[in-house]
Amino acid sequence: MQQLFKPGDTKTFERIVTPADCAAFDSGMVHPVYATFALARDAEWCCRLFVLEMKEEGEEGIGASLSVEHHAPALNGSRVLFTATIESVLHHTITCSYTAHVGDKLIATGTQVQKILKKEKLEKLFAGA
Numbered sequence: 824m825q826q827l828f829k830p831g832d833t834k835t836f837e838r839i840v841t842p843a844d845c846a847a848f849d850s851g852m853v854h855p856v857y858a859t860f861a862l863a864r865d866a867e868w869c870c871r872l873f874v875l876e877m878k879e880e881g882e883e884g885i886g887a888s889l890s891v892e893h894h895a896p897a898l899n900g901s902r903v904l905f906t907a908t909i910e911s912v913l914h915h916t917i918t919c920s921y922t923a924h925v926g927d928k929l930i931a932t933g934t935q936v937q938k939i940l941k942k943e944k945l946e947k948l949f950a951g952a
Contacts, residue, residue, distance in 0.1 A: 824877055824878060824879060824882060824915055824939045825876070825877050825878075825879060826877075826912065827876055827877055828873055828876075828877065828909050828912060828917075829909065829912070830909050830910055830911055830912075831908065831909065832873075832908070832909045833906055833907060833908050833909075834869060834870075834872040834873055834906075834907045835869065835904060835905060835906050835907075836865065836868060836869035836872065836904075836905045836907075837902060837903065837904050837905070838865045838902075838903045838905070839900065839901070839902050839903070840857045840861075840897050840898065840899050840900060840901045840903060841899065842855070842899055843861075844857055844858060844861040844899075845857065845858055845861075845899055846858035846859070855898060855899040856896045856897065856898060856899070857896065857897035857898075857899075857901065857903065857930070859891055859893065862891060862893075862897075862903075862923065862930075862931055863889055863891050865903070865905060865923075866889070866891065866905055866907075866921050866923065866931070866933060866935060867886055867889055867935055869905035869906070869907040869921055870907040870917075870919040870921060870935040870937065871884060871937060872907065873907065873909060873917055873919065873937075874917060874937050874939060877917070877939060878939050881941060881942055881943070882939050882940065882941055882942060883939070883940065883942050883945055884917075884937045884938065884939050884940075885937065885938055885940060885945065886935070886936070886937055887916070887936040887937060887938050888934065888935065888936035889933065889934075889935050889936075890933040890934050890935075891931055891933045892931060892932050892933055893930065893931050894929050894930055894931060894932065895925075895928050895929065895930045896930065897923075897925050897930050901925045902925065902926075903923050903924070903925055903930065904923070904924050904925075905921055905922070905923050906921060906922050906924075907919045907920070907921045907935070908920050908921070910934070915938050915939045915940065916936060916937070916938050917936070917937050917938075917939070918934065918935075918936045919934065919935050919936075919937075920932070920933070920934050921933055921934070921935060
């Protein structure tokens, strides 16, 4: 694992909310608002942008923790800007905080933790799955 980043470093990612990102279950559409599970996916992706640069040949990142706290809704068609900030890099564990905004409106905050492991270790873990 390459030590390329330090606490305070940031990455950004933008998502335009589509109907596929809105809250829907087997019973149908709940509302035309960015679903928590879609927001979580995109927050994790923004934080993973660090891992993509840090992992070396033969390594891969794996999520270890994710929290999402909603502050306001984002409607279908909204442009959501995620900003991930490195909080710590300890051994092979990267901890980030993130924010999600629609314009000036804060819609979500949270944390995400990933570990960078050898691919062979991951393959052994998932061999029985």
